Amino acid sequence: MGFYVHLKAFMASIAGSFWFMPLLMAMAGIALGNLFVLIDTIDALSNLREQSFYPRFGPEGARAVLTTIAGGMMTMASLVFSLTFVGLTQLSGQLGPRVLIMFMQDRTTQSVLGAFVGVFLFALVVLGEVSELEDGFVPELAVAATIVIATGAFGLVIYFVHHMALSIQADVIVADLGKRFAKSVGKVAARADASDIASANRRLKEFDGFAGAPVPAPGSGYIRHIAYDQLLHILKDNSLRLEIDLRVDDYVAEGMPMAHVEGPAPDIRALIKCFTIGPRRDVLQEATYEARALIDIALRALSPGINDPNTAVAAIDHMSGSLLPLVRSDGVPRVLFTSDGRAALKRPELGLAHYLDLIVPALLPAMRTDTLATERLIELLILFDRVSRQEHQREAITKWRKVMARDVDNHQLPQTMVDWLKDKATE
Structure with a gap:
């Protein structure tokens, strides 16, 4: 691996x-x-x-x-x-x-x-x-x-x-990046559809009160890849349980815990080898890199120096279309099982909530002077709310819709626009 x-x-x-x-x-x-x-x-x-x-x-x-x-x-x-x-x-x-x-x-x-x-x-x-x-x-x-x-x-x-x-051209770049994001999200959604999300959610409680030995990072940098299959193989052979603290694309300092392992005499070095760390973010796993790239485009387009809200709207549109397969899925399992059916690995949220936590907080402050981008982000959340089939996804969507409804009061827009956006976010 x-x-x-x-x-x-x-x-x-x-x-x-x-x-x-x-x-x-x-x-x-x-x-x-x-x-x-x-x-x-x-x-x-x-x-x-x-x-x-x-x-x-x-x-x-x-x-x-x-x-x-x-x-x-x-x-x-x-x-x-x-x-x-x-x-x-x-x-x-x-x-x-x-x-x-x-x-x-x-x-x-x-x-x-x-x-x-x-x-x-x-x-x-x-x-x-x-x-x-x-x-x-x-x-x-x-x-x-x-x-x-x-x-x-x-x-x-x-x-x-x-x-x-x-x-x-900005539209061509955004469209091409949107295709890449959609392809990466499609792979995430396909893996999610192939797993038993209901069983994984039921086994989450087994990790309550989890206390194990730390798995330290061998160096400083960004997590580029996590070999889940290899981790599960190690956990099965040694009757271990593992809780991963970080996601791919997160920064980790040398010696900082990447995960915690619980069980008899864990081989920490073998577990460390399952994490690949590099000096920069990359596109090796998941779809976080592409999401950040689209967010960067939207933020720069909304900056006073560029002031191109249509490009920001295009970036939001492509994020919306790309994430739909993930919204329609049952979600990404947080608990992974060994080949003998034992719940052995817990990881952070990697589904829709993860991407909303990336997109909305990053874009919200920059949209306080723009009606078009604010409306489009609200419509994105409304669309996801209508399409989603899972309660935990709706909870994440509702959380950010409430945040946006409250934040509209901070927008530097005419009061009529503020009232209209607030009504749209709460409808």
């Missing part, structure tokens, strides 16, 4: 890097360049070279063409770098740094950059094979292939500019 988590983290870092895809395409450019040069040396093509359509280049002409193409590819690669960093700067300032991971994972940007680097290296490989003698060897087919590939690569510039103009 530890290997799986580290592999997943490594793959996530690869997906969010600018170097991996260009590196692959650069290697492909070198390989293709050598392949075309090799084809040019095949004696079986001697008859084909006599045909009128076969490309013909002298050493000087070939060097001039290849040098021009190589220089042009570097210019285009510099343009891609410049546009990319302009987009990164704009997104970070307007929508928050958490959306950068999404922008960096954009395959189009990585592929376009890799294409220019690959063609550049292709041209250099072919250029190195052109003889300096007037009657020396010239890989004519490779030179012609370089011209064709470079022509296609220059066409990518137009496509890339169009792609950048779309990808830095």
